[in-house]
Amino acid sequence: xxxxxxxxxxxxxxxxxxxxxxxxxxxxxxxxxxxxxxxxxxxxxxxxxxxxxxxxxxxxxxxxxxxxxxxxxxxxxxxxxxxxxxxxxxxxxxxxxxxxxxxxxxxxxxxxxxxxxxxxxxxxxxxxxxxxxxxxxxxxxxxxxxxxxxxxxxxxxxxxxxxxxxxxxxxxxxxxxxxxxxxxxxxxxxxxxxxxxxxxxxxxxxxxxxxxxxxxxxxxxxxxxxxxxxxxxxxxxxxxxxxxxxxxxxxxxxxxxxxxxxxxxxxxxxxxxxxxxxxxxxxxxxxxxxxxxxxxxxxxxxxxxxxxxxxxxxxxxxxxxxxxxxxxxxxxxxxxxxxxxxxxxxxxxxxxx
Numbered sequence: 001x002x003x004x005x006x007x008x009x010x011x012x013x014x015x016x017x018x019x020x021x022x023x024x025x026x027x028x029x030x031x032x033x034x035x036x037x038x039x040x041x042x043x044x045x046x047x048x049x050x051x052x053x054x055x056x057x058x059x060x061x062x063x064x065x066x067x068x069x070x071x072x073x074x075x076x077x078x079x080x081x082x083x084x085x086x087x088x089x090x091x092x093x094x095x096x097x098x099x100x101x102x103x104x105x106x107x108x109x110x111x112x113x114x115x116x117x118x119x120x121x122x123x124x125x126x127x128x129x130x131x132x133x134x135x136x137x138x139x140x141x142x143x144x145x146x147x148x149x150x151x152x153x154x155x156x157x158x159x160x161x162x163x164x165x166x167x168x169x170x171x172x173x174x175x176x177x178x179x180x181x182x183x184x185x186x187x188x189x190x191x192x193x194x195x196x197x198x199x200x201x202x203x204x205x206x207x208x209x210x211x212x213x214x215x216x217x218x219x220x221x222x223x224x225x226x227x228x229x230x231x232x233x234x235x236x237x238x239x240x241x242x243x244x245x246x247x248x249x250x251x252x253x254x255x256x257x258x259x260x261x262x263x264x265x266x267x268x269x270x271x272x273x274x275x276x277x278x279x280x281x282x283x284x285x286x287x288x289x290x291x292x293x294x295x296x297x298x299x300x301x302x303x304x305x306x307x308x309x310x311x312x313x314x315x316x317x318x319x320x321x322x323x324x325x326x327x328x329x330x331x332x333x334x335x336x337x338x339x340x341x342x343x344x345x346x347x348x349x350x351x352x353x
Contacts, residue, residue, distance in 0.1 A: 052088030
């Protein structure tokens, strides 16, 4: 018998739920054929993995090897690319897991580590966007009074704190992830086993509040103030405005992409929490949420591929850095080829003499 998940097992907490009091899964009949999950989704995950690794390594390479030091905004964007790289590096394990009929072959340690990497991305990505939004807010709204805040050392410290905060919020993944054999499904599953339903609802609530509601409120406040500041810029400050607007346009584009990719996931997670808390009910709703969980999760994963594309399309300063980096490499390569030609010529002359 093929194992049928109740939801996406790596981000959701309801798959393989160890709480015996939750009987919704057993009461409702299986309404959909899940064969498509084992065939099509591993291919999609591998495509996301390859594109995500190539694109994000490219972004990090440009930021790291360019001769100029990164600006504050670029420090935040490079950390966002690093978070996306962590995520896509974990996805191949789940491609194998799904194609293997939800049999986890990598052991308990990798079960915890892979899920930890995915959960850290869910938290850190949006908090790096919060830092980017605050930076744009200070740059455009409090240009003079808080200029000292916009220093690279403070940006690096902020990123370090966000990585630590994301790791702290991901501790339940380390504690409660288990690998257990389910004889009724013939599946050795990597799943979240909370001690009871209340704990599951509590940690899902933390995910919704700290990875979506609170950071989105910060971002919306900063975005509204930024747009207002851009509207009232004086004519004599137009050149300075254009410089800041390039970074602001990229921030707004990355933010919009994040909302498009992640809002469906958080909405589905919220409905799933309400369903398990028995505030909502019904087999039809549960079946719809199962499908929506799959779609919204893989849409969220696509954000890790979409961000580097936006850097190239919208980020004029990033494109400039790419061109300068390639020109620098070309200049360095040319003298080497010229010197090799000279050495070859001298060797030929010596042979002739």
